[in-house]
Structure formats: C-alpha cells, structure tokens
Amino acid sequence: MRLTYRLIVSLILGVTVISFLFARRQVRVEKQGLKNDLDRRAELLAESLEEIVEPILERRSTRTLQRLVEQFGKRERFYGLAIYDSHGKPLAVSSSLPAELAHPPAAAAEAIAQNKNSKAFVELGGKTVHVYAVPVHRETGVVGALAIFHDASYIEAQSSRIWREAFLGVLVQVVLIVGVTLLIVRWTMLRPVVKTAQWMRAMRTSKTARPGPPPELPQEAFFQPLAHEVRHLARSLHAARAAAEEEARLREAGESLWTAERLNIHVESQLRDSTLFVVSNREPYMHVREGRSIEAVVPASGLVTALEPILRACHGTWIAHGGGDADRETVDARDHLRVPPEDPQYTLRRVWLTKEEEEGYYFGFANEGLWPLCHIAHTRPVFRVSDWEQYQRANQKFARAVLDEMEGVEEPALLVQDYHFALLPRLVKQRRPDARVAIFWHIPWPNPQAFGICPWQRELLDGLLGADLIGFHIQSHCNNFLETVDNALESRIEWQRFAVNRRGHLTVVKPFPISVAFTGNSVEAPTQGSSDLDRMLLRQFGVEAAFLGVGVDRVDYTKGILERFHGVERFLEKFPKYRGQFTLIQIGAPSRTHLKRYSDLFAEVDAEADRINWQFKEAKWKPIVFLKRHHSHQEINAFYRAADVCLVTSLHDGMNLVAKEFVAARDDEQGVLVLSQFAGAAEELRDALLVNPYNTEQLAEAIRFALEMSAADRTARMRHLREVVKEHNIYRWAGDLIAELSDIRVEKREPIVVRQPSAIA
Numbered sequence: 001m002r003l004t005y006r007l008i009v010s011l012i013l014g015v016t017v018i019s020f021l022f023a024r025r026q027v028r029v030e031k032q033g034l035k036n037d038l039d040r041r042a043e044l045l046a047e048s049l050e051e052i053v054e055p056i057l058e059r060r061s062t063r064t065l066q067r068l069v070e071q072f073g074k075r076e077r078f079y080g081l082a083i084y085d086s087h088g089k090p091l092a093v094s095s096s097l098p099a100e101l102a103h104p105p106a107a108a109a110e111a112i113a114q115n116k117n118s119k120a121f122v123e124l125g126g127k128t129v130h131v132y133a134v135p136v137h138r139e140t141g142v143v144g145a146l147a148i149f150h151d152a153s154y155i156e157a158q159s160s161r162i163w164r165e166a167f168l169g170v171l172v173q174v175v176l177i178v179g180v181t182l183l184i185v186r187w188t189m190l191r192p193v194v195k196t197a198q199w200m201r202a203m204r205t206s207k208t209a210r211p212g213p214p215p216e217l218p219q220e221a222f223f224q225p226l227a228h229e230v231r232h233l234a235r236s237l238h239a240a241r242a243a244a245e246e247e248a249r250l251r252e253a254g255e256s257l258w259t260a261e262r263l264n265i266h267v268e269s270q271l272r273d274s275t276l277f278v279v280s281n282r283e284p285y286m287h288v289r290e291g292r293s294i295e296a297v298v299p300a301s302g303l304v305t306a307l308e309p310i311l312r313a314c315h316g317t318w319i320a321h322g323g324g325d326a327d328r329e330t331v332d333a334r335d336h337l338r339v340p341p342e343d344p345q346y347t348l349r350r351v352w353l354t355k356e357e358e359e360g361y362y363f364g365f366a367n368e369g370l371w372p373l374c375h376i377a378h379t380r381p382v383f384r385v386s387d388w389e390q391y392q393r394a395n396q397k398f399a400r401a402v403l404d405e406m407e408g409v410e411e412p413a414l415l416v417q418d419y420h421f422a423l424l425p426r427l428v429k430q431r432r433p434d435a436r437v438a439i440f441w442h443i444p445w446p447n448p449q450a451f452g453i454c455p456w457q458r459e460l461l462d463g464l465l466g467a468d469l470i471g472f473h474i475q476s477h478c479n480n481f482l483e484t485v486d487n488a489l490e491s492r493i494e495w496q497r498f499a500v501n502r503r504g505h506l507t508v509v510k511p512f513p514i515s516v517a518f519t520g521n522s523v524e525a526p527t528q529g530s531s532d533l534d535r536m537l538l539r540q541f542g543v544e545a546a547f548l549g550v551g552v553d554r555v556d557y558t559k560g561i562l563e564r565f566h567g568v569e570r571f572l573e574k575f576p577k578y579r580g581q582f583t584l585i586q587i588g589a590p591s592r593t594h595l596k597r598y599s600d601l602f603a604e605v606d607a608e609a610d611r612i613n614w615q616f617k618e619a620k621w622k623p624i625v626f627l628k629r630h631h632s633h634q635e636i637n638a639f640y641r642a643a644d645v646c647l648v649t650s651l652h653d654g655m656n657l658v659a660k661e662f663v664a665a666r667d668d669e670q671g672v673l674v675l676s677q678f679a680g681a682a683e684e685l686r687d688a689l690l691v692n693p694y695n696t697e698q699l700a701e702a703i704r705f706a707l708e709m710s711a712a713d714r715t716a717r718m719r720h721l722r723e724v725v726k727e728h729n730i731y732r733w734a735g736d737l738i739a740e741l742s743d744i745r746v747e748k749r750e751p752i753v754v755r756q757p758s759a760i761a
Contacts, residue, residue, distance in 0.1 A: 008178055015174045023166030027159050034155045035130075039119060042132035042148050046117070050134055053083060053146055057091075057136060065092035079129055079149035083136070084108055086143050097149060098125045108133040108145040115142050121152060128152045258731035260517075264313035266735045270742040274436070275409045276316035278307055279398055279424060280417035281362065285339050285348060286324030294326045296341045303417060303442075310415075310734050311346040317405050319398065321358075322350030351401045353394060360390025362420065367592060370419045373454055374443045375558040375652040376678075379597060383455055392423060395463070399427035406432055413741055416467070418442045423459070426466025429505075438469035438741045440512065443654045444680070445477040448484040461489055465502050468744045471512040471737060473655045473680040478509045508744075512737050513684060514655050515730045518664035518722075537642050538583055544620045547707050549584040550643040552636055552658045554591035555602050560649035560676060560693040561586065562608055567649070567699030568623055569612045575704055580621045582707065584647065585639060589630045602628075640665035645672045645706040648679060649693035655680040659688065663721045672706035672714060673721065674699075684724050687717040 049068075056064050069081035069092045080094030088104045101124070110118040111133040119132045130152040136144045267276075284304045285296050298304060311318055322328065322335070331337045331350055338344035353361070364387030373381040398421060406412045412432065416424050416439040425437045451457055461484065464470060472478050478498060486493050491502040500507045538545055549568070553559040568584050588605060592598040609626040616623050640646065646662040656679040663673060663685070675681060675688035682690055689702045709717075 008182070011178050011181055012174050015177055016170055019166065019170040019173060023163065023170075026166070027162050030162055031155060031159050034158060035152075038130050038150055038152065038155075039132070042119070042130065042150060043117070046132055046134045046146060046148055049081070049146055049148070050136065053136055054138065057083075057138065057143060062091055068092065069094045079124070079127075079151045081149070082108070082147045084112070084145050084147070086112055088112070091144065094149075104145065105131050105133070105147060107131040108147040111135045111145045111147075112142055124149070128156060257726065258729055258735055260309045260731055263309045263731040263735050267310050267313035267738055270738050271314050271413060274314075274411055274413045274742070275406075276310065276314045276413045276415065276738075277402060277405060278311060278316065278318045278415045278417065279402060279421060280307075280318070280320050281366075281420040283320035283322060283324075283327075283348060283350065284308060284318055285337075285341065286322075287326040287330045288324045289326050294329065297324070307415075307417075307734065308340075309731065310738060315346050317347045317349055319349045319351060319401050319405065321353055321362075328352070349401060349405055351398055353397070357390050357394050357397075360384075360387045361394035363592065363595060365391040366420050368595065368597075369454070370422075371443065372557075373451065374419065374446055376444075376446060376450065377558045377651045379557050381453060388456055395421055395423035395427060399424055399431075402428050403431050406435065411435070411746065414438070415440070415737070415741065423463035426463040429466040434746055436469075436741050436744045436746055437467045438471065438737065439464060439467045440471040440737065441477070441481075441654075442473070442514070444652055445472060445480045445484070447480050448487040451480075451484045452488070457484070457488055461485055462502075465489075465491070465500055465505070465507045467507055468746070469741055470507060470509045471740075472509070473511060473513050474683050475511045477654070477680075478511055481509055508740070510740060512733055512740075513680065513728060514657070514733050515725060515728050516657055516660045516664050517730045518660070518725050537585070537639065538625075541585075541625050542620070543583050543622060543625060545581055545583040547578070547582040547644045548642055549582065549645045549647055549703065550639045550662075551584060551586045551647045551649075552631075552639070552661075553586075553588060555588045555598065555605055556591055557597065557601050558651055558653060560651045561588065561605050563651070563693040563696070563699070564647050564649040565605075565608050565612055565624060566696050567647075567693070567703065569615070570696045571700035571703045572616055572623055574700055578704075578707070579616055579623075580618050582703075583621065583623060583625060585625045585627065585643075587627045587631050587636060587639065590628065636661070637665050640671075641668070643671055645674055645703060647703075648673065648675045648681070649691070649699065650676045650679040651693060653679040653681070657681075659685055660725050663718070663725045666718055666722070669715045669718045669722070670711075671718060672709060673718075674702045674706055684728060685721055687720040687724075 052068065053065070056068065065083055069083065080097040082093045082097060082101055082104070083091045084104045085091055088109060090101065090104070093101055104112075105120070105122055107118040107120040107122075108131070110116075112135060115135050117132070117134050119130070122129050122131055128151075130150040131147055132150075133145050133147040135142045136146055280303060282299055282303065284307070285298060287294050288297055289295075307318070310316070318339075322331070327350055335350045335352070337348045337350065339346065339348045364382075364384060368382040369384075369387065370381070372379040402414060402424070406414075406428075411434050413436045414425075414428060416437070419441060421439065425439050428435060429437055445451070454460065465485070470481065472481065482493050482495070482498065482500065485491055485500050485502075489502065491500050493500055494506075498509050500509065538548060551561065551564055553561055555561065564584075564586070568582075572579050572582070586609070588602075590602060593602060606626060606628065609624045612624055613622040640662045643662070646659070648656055648659045648662075650656050653676070656676075659673055659675050659679065659681040662671070673685065673688035675685055675690055676693045677690045678693070682688070689706060691699050691702045693699060
C-alpha cells in the first residue's frame, strides 16, 4: 500500500511540476506576443500621427493639436496622446491622461534626446500603461515628441486567465493520469507480479517437485531481470527438490547413484583444505558480441558438465584459453572472472594466445599431429618443428598461469585436461613438487609402434610422467601407454599397480570411463510415440519415411561418417523393401574447417550424401538428410528420442559420448544403438549391436536387424544399456578421478630448477 501512495504522490508532484513549467512558458510566450502586438499597433499609429502633427507644429496651432489628441483619445484601449516641445513642455495632452504627464515620461524624453523611437511600460493612475514615443521634426531638427499611451492592463488579465486555466488543466490531468497509471500498473505490473508471487508461494509450499509452469511475465526490458531471476530460482528449486527426492529414493532402495549433489559432498570431503585447479584448452564460459551487447555462451562440451560440479563444490580455479571475441572485455586486471555469470561460485582464469601460437600449438601440433597419431584412422599425422615450438611455448604459458594461481596455496591439486597439455604436468611439478597433479587423456593412446612416429615422443612422455596420475578411458589405452613408456624411456613399469617409476617419481595410470550427466530421473515423455516423432521430424525436410536412423558427429575423419553412408547404401541395395521406408538424418557439425584435411572431408561427405540420394531418391523420400550445422542439445535430443536406430560408427574413439547420450535420452526404453567396436564406449555398452564400421556388409545387416528386432528384445537391450549409463554417469567419473587424486601422497622436497628449452621462462 505504501508503494501505491508513493506512486500517487510522485505522479501528482511530477505532473504538477511539469505542468507548472509548461504553463509558465505558455504565459511568457503569450505575454510577449501581446506586448509585440501592442508595439506594432502603437508604431503604426505613431507613424500616421507624425505626418499630421508636424505641419500643425509648423503653424504653431496649439488649439488644433489639442483637438487632435482629444479626437484620437476615444479609441478602444487607447489611453491618450501627448505632444511635447523640445524642452519637454506639454503642447497638447488628452484630457483622459492624469495630471502628472505635465512632465514628459522617460520614453518621450529619450525620443527627444536621442532622436529615435522609444517605448516603455509605466504605472499611471493605478494602471499599467504602454508608452510609445516618436520624435517630431521640423527643418531645423527635432522640435518635440509625440507620446502614445495604451492601456496595457489587459495583458496581465490575459496572463491571469492562462494561469487559472493551467491550474484547472493540471488538476484534471493529475486525476486522469493518476487514475490511468494506476489501472495500467495494476494490469501490466501488479497483476503479473501478484501471479508470480502466488506461483512462487505454491512452488514453495507444494509437495510436488514442480507445481506447474511459471507465469509469463511481460517481455518488456523492465521485467527481464525479474523474469530471469524467477526462471533461475524455479530451476534451482526444482533441481534441489528433484535431487532430494532422488537421494531419498536411492536411500530407500539402497542404491548408490552418483548425482551432482553427491559429487559436491564427495569433493568437499576428499579435497578438504586443498584448492583445485583445472586446465583445459576450452573454457567453460566464453563471451561473444551479439550486436551491441555481450553474451555469455557455454560451449557444447561434456567436459563442462563433468568438471563444473567439482569446481562449484571446492570454489576452485579453471584456467583456459580465452577464445571469445569479447573475452578480454569481461575479465579483471588479473584476467580473472567469477562464473557462472548468474551464480558465481568459482574463478575462471583466461590465458591469451597469439594467432601464431594458436595456429601452431592447437591446430598444428595438437590437431594435425597428435590427433591423427592417436586415432588409427589412416590419416597421416603432420609434424612440423615450428608447430612443436609453438606447442612448447603454449604449454609454458599455461604453466606460468597455473603457477601464478598456485602462489601461496598449500598442497594444491591440479587436474589437466587432454592432449593439448602433455608437457604441462612436468613443468608444474618441477616448480611445485607439493602439488597433486593429474592429467586425463580424452583420446585413445595407440600402440608403441604407432606413437613412435612422433619425433618428440620422449619429450611428450617425460612431460606426462610429471603427473602423479594419468587417466584414460579404457584399460587398453592404459596398457598401450605403459608399453610405449617401457619402449621409449628409462623407467620401471610396475604392472601390478599399473604405475611408472621414473627418477624416483611414481605415476599411476588408470582407466576412468567418462560418461554423461544421466542420473536416472525420468524426463517428461513426449505426447507422441517415436514413430509419430520421426515422421514429424522428417516432414520438416520434405521427407516421408516409416523408419528413422540418426547420426550425430563433428565432421571428423575418425567418426566413420563415410563408412556409415556406405552401410546405408548397401542396406538399401540388399533390402530393397526399405527403400522409401528408411531415412538417416546425419547431424554433421563443421569442425576445424580451415584445415585442409577437414575441409576436404566435409566436401567429400556432402558429395557422397548427394550421390547416394541421387541413386535411390523417390518423390517424397531420400535415404540421407545431411544437416550441415551445429545443433543445440535440445535439438539433438529430439532426434535421439524419435530415432529407431542410432548409428555410431567411429573408426577409432576414446569414448564417444553420442552413444551414451542416445541411451540417456531413451526413457521410453525404445530404439537400438548400433555401435562401433572401435569406440571406447563399446567396452561398457555390450547390449548395443557392435559392428566393424569397415565391414560394410556387417553394418548393413546390423541396420536391418535393428529395424526388425522384436519390441521385447529392444526394450530389454535398452533397459540394460540405461542401467550401465545410469550407474556409470559423469558424476561418478569425476568422483572417482578426484578420489584417486586426493589419495596421492606427495613428497616435501625443494623445487627443481631446470635449464633446458622446455623450462619455464
């Protein structure tokens, strides 16, 4: 109620002040207009009388002058005339004028003295009078002055009338504006706010996790902060309640499912007083320009999903390359930024790389060298000395940033991510031997002979062995790494512990299969069945089909997209009854397209899709729909839920989370996963149809078998797959990794000063 009173008083004061200012200006303008009009009339009359008065003065006829002034003194609003000689003596004065005009007014004296027209307002007989005086001439010069007097009191009367009208207008405006404003406020502001408050009260007091969708607030910018906070609060409360209900259900059922909340508690208990630092090339939040504004964007990455709960729990620091075009504008003087933007809980430290460093370290050595080297996909790795130098330089730059952040921190913990930073563990450990250092290698590790192709394999291995813990997705990658170290370096391999002892430092090597954020909670089921959904999705692309296959990949030569297309082609050749019935939607996100191998592959995939479509295409059907852009998680999830079969045909993959994302999306326990035996996920997802993607016949047969599988078999397989992903989700991966890292005992020893090119400058 107080707010309403304040609003009413503010409106009354505001409207009154504004109306007063406008009325004052109007009075001033009106008053000046009347004065100007009076000046013009007096001037015209003076000019006409001047021509009459001068000849009469020439004849010195005082009687004639008196008759003249009396004659003109009878006009409306005309107060009178007076004629004075050059000494100011009155020669003729209208009888209507007061006696004090026996002495000329200042305007008449000025006209005589300066020989020019003069005007003024004076008080005569209790009235405001306008005086207009003109000099009267003879051949000898100025002989007197003619003064014209007008009654000017009507000007003040007119001003008073305007003030009265303005006051009444203000009164009416205040009543109308206050009334209309209160109605508008009630309908456009108070009503949605009251509804929002009622909804929030219902949400707070409801026993269900979600009492209903929040009310729609108006879209005006005024409401956007409130709308944003309401949505954020609703999500947070819903997530907290859902997590609490899930935890209660798990306790009741005696299950031990990992959730974000459980991971938070686990991290706090494991790290205790330690501070966690994470290093990755990709940042969890980047800032990009959208027109004149700056938007915070979360890059599509399972890494963010996995590591954010850890950093939120321990309020750690994430060190990453700042790649957004507005990243520099959003950090402080130390290149720090608190994130997430809506609820800051940890620190993001951005590292800046030059264009040459990014080209050499990331696109060159990491992605043209290490990536094809570690993926057995028959693409020759490219190793350039210049790229290696930039790789060393970038690792040193990140190491300096890590050490700068660790300064003053006792027994810090460092978690390094991926093949971009093979040298970083050693660089940090040399300066901070008290730090617990782990690195997780997200891509495969090849056999010793394959890795031996790299000219700098010894330097890379030595850098990695600076870590206390090295993680891979599966055991075979761990085995390959240990065999590579055994072949290339002086060290002792402890096979029973799966560890490397080099120069008195022990490095443990263990598998940690990464996963997705699937807790087993049901999501809302679609209103249509999967067959309805696939027809609806296909209709968007002008295609009609009874069965839908889906593939989701970056366009990369390791993903087996061409092999997948050839499998579809052979499937349609062998089983013609599926022509016009089966369509594969391939989501192909462009990746590293400025590298020639990737741009050539993108063109090849596009051409192959066109060739196969041309071979089989019918009126309202084609076998392959190639979507050549990035898609959001929400968009991809719709394809997962609608698909009859998901094709993951990687030629070599560390894990491949697409397979697990598809399984997590199928809470209807339908759909079939066709999975490459060369993907790390094949180690866990045994109920998928495992295939050799190089075997086109086997791939075609797997598609047929998936489409013709019985509903019971489909459900049983998917149910088992979901149990695996549910039990081994991303939070368990992070929890196991942190637990292993926190168990490491570090020796208290002096930092090593190394004088070699790879040392930190």
